[in-house]
Amino acid sequence: MNILFKGPIVLLARLILGSVFIYASLDKILHPQEFATAITNYHVVPFGLENLMALILPWLEFISGICLIAGIMVSGASIMTIIMNIVFIIAISQALARGISIDCGCFSVSSTTEGGDKIGLISLIRDIGYLLLSFIVFYRQQKQFEFFPKSI
Amino acid sequence: MDIRIPIVQAILLVLLAITISIGSNIINTNPIPWFATKLSVADNIDTTTNEPILVAVSLSQAKSFFDDGILFVDARDEGYYEAGHIQGAMKNLFLMELVFNIEEKQSKDKSLVVYCGDPGCGDSEQLAYDLKDLGFTKLYVFKGGWLEWSNAGYPSELGK
Numbered sequence: 001m002n003i004l005f006k007g008p009i010v011l012l013a014r015l016i017l018g019s020v021f022i023y024a025s026l027d028k029i030l031h032p033q034e035f036a037t038a039i040t041n042y043h044v045v046p047f048g049l050e051n052l053m054a055l056i057l058p059w060l061e062f063i064s065g066i067c068l069i070a071g072i073m074v075s076g077a078s079i080m081t082i083i084m085n086i087v088f089i090i091a092i093s094q095a096l097a098r099g100i101s102i103d104c105g106c107f108s109v110s111s112t113t114e115g116g117d118k119i120g121l122i123s124l125i126r127d128i129g130y131l132l133l134s135f136i137v138f139y140r141q142q143k144q145f146e147f148f149p150k151s152i
Numbered sequence: 153m154d155i156r157i158p159i160v161q162a163i164l165l166v167l168l169a170i171t172i173s174i175g176s177n178i179i180n181t182n183p184i185p186w187f188a189t190k191l192s193v194a195d196n197i198d199t200t201t202n203e204p205i206l207v208a209v210s211l212s213q214a215k216s217f218f219d220d221g222i223l224f225v226d227a228r229d230e231g232y233y234e235a236g237h238i239q240g241a242m243k244n245l246f247l248m249e250l251v252f253n254i255e256e257k258q259s260k261d262k263s264l265v266v267y268c269g270d271p272g273c274g275d276s277e278q279l280a281y282d283l284k285d286l287g288f289t290k291l292y293v294f295k296g297g298w299l300e301w302s303n304a305g306y307p308s309e310l311g312k
Binding site: 029032033036037040041043048049050051052054055056058059060062063064067073075076077078079080083100101138149 | 158162164168172186272275278
């Protein structure tokens with residue numbers, strides 16, 4: 001089991017998570033209004049706060065992604081990806097449980113023009129995968145290529 | 153492992169994200185409002201005016217529009233539409249196709265009622281704003297949507 005939390009697997013997990021989160025954030029940073037609509041459709045955010053969330057969440061994803069890849073505050077960034085993935089999993093599950101068909105808003109938010117990326121079991125399983133990767137990074141036993149705080 | 157350090161780091165990341173996002177929205181040429189605003193529900197609607205309008209309407213107002221023969225547009229996905237929709241409502245496949253279909257029936261300055269599933273769904277508002285951007289001037293969003301309409305037992309139909 002220990003092999004999971006050491007060496008190349010941790011680095012790989014950081015790279016995958018980092019790139020996924022950065023990639024996911026870009027379209028939302030560029031289109032906050034569309035992302036706010038996507039959030040509204042989930043019916044979980046109390047009314048009025050969708051816009052603030054649509055502004056802050058993409059930047060949080062972006063910064064966490066950069067930190068994971070660059071080796072800056074990796075523990076803090078992995079806590080953030082754990083929290084975000086748990087929130088995404090809850091949001092998607094409640095939408096699936098209520099049987100509402102909505103756009104995921106996970107990677108691309110301008111889906112109305114290009115067919116759409118609907119939520120489904122796939123998006124749920126994908127997020128659970130990212131959650132596991134985040135836990136691997138958080139519970140890592142070796143700190144390699146981390147520059148702040150300096151690995152010993 | 154001392155859990156406090158990662159938590160402090162996480163809080164720092166959140167503060168950084170808040171700062172950047174607020175800053176970027178301020179310098180953005182096309183900023184979004186900090187808090188989402190709801191469409192106001194109009195009580196008295198003057199259908200004779202030529203002023204552009206985009207308001208939410210109640211069930212009874214929607215019914216009177218229906219009785220006046222005003223065109224309804226269903227903003228939901230095809231599957232929901234086929235399972236039941238307001239009688240005579242137009243199906244929303246692709247925006248451009250919808251616009252084409254509407255324009256075959258009426259010009260852009262004629263009234264249109266847009267609705268979706270229930271008062272919580274956002275599709276009708278989104279579609280209304282899209283149509284507004286494309287030059288339609290008299291848009292009414294029936295917030296109660298299919299849920300209120302079908303509960304009231306008003307005319308509806310199935311299928312394509």
